[in-house]
Amino acid sequence: MSKNYIFILLFNILITSLLSRSMEFTSCKTYVKVEKNLEKGEEFGLLALEVEPNNSYIPFFIGQYIYRKQKKPLEAGKMFLKAKNRPDMKIESPYRVGEDLWIRTVHEAITREAYNWFNYGVDANTNKKYDEAIEHFEIASELDSKLTGK
Numbered sequence: 001m002s003k004n005y006i007f008i009l010l011f012n013i014l015i016t017s018l019l020s021r022s023m024e025f026t027s028c029k030t031y032v033k034v035e036k037n038l039e040k041g042e043e044f045g046l047l048a049l050e051v052e053p054n055n056s057y058i059p060f061f062i063g064q065y066i067y068r069k070q071k072k073p074l075e076a077g078k079m080f081l082k083a084k085n086r087p088d089m090k091i092e093s094p095y096r097v098g099e100d101l102w103i104r105t106v107h108e109a110i111t112r113e114a115y116n117w118f119n120y121g122v123d124a125n126t127n128k129k130y131d132e133a134i135e136h137f138e139i140a141s142e143l144d145s146k147l148t149g150k
Contacts, residue, residue: 024048025058032065042066049082056086056106064109073120074132077139080110084143114144 025048032041045062052058063079088107096102103109121136 021055022048022051024051025055025061028058029061032061038066038070054087056083056089057091059083059086060091060106060109073117074135074139077113077117077120077136077143080113081139081142083107084110111144114140114146116140117143 024044028041028044028048031037031044042062045058045066048055048058049062059079059082063076063083067073067076067079083106086106088105090105091103091109094102094104097112103112117136117140121133121140124130124133124136
């Protein structure tokens, strides 16, 4: 092997290790996005929560791409609250809302979700599932305090 090849290989390994996330979170994302296996993705995502306690994107990812797809809004909301209680960080794919507003961080994305949880609460209340409605309203108010006027 040439010295240049070895240097390039070592450089790539170094960059990959500095920029990569835990193996648990990488596995979680692979199971969810590539293999479409939400159960295994959840398993590795929950492990990643422990391995990376300051990464707010992990609980956001679990809530958004696992629990919401499984139609588990209470679990998703609880994950969003975990994400809100961790240091804010960039999301992998920023998106635009309207003409001028870009959502670039986990906390910005979570705040926008509060209205969905408020609506889940309204639906549960309409269906006379009062305890569930209260849980949804509590999650909504914690995701965005503007909903309660705090």
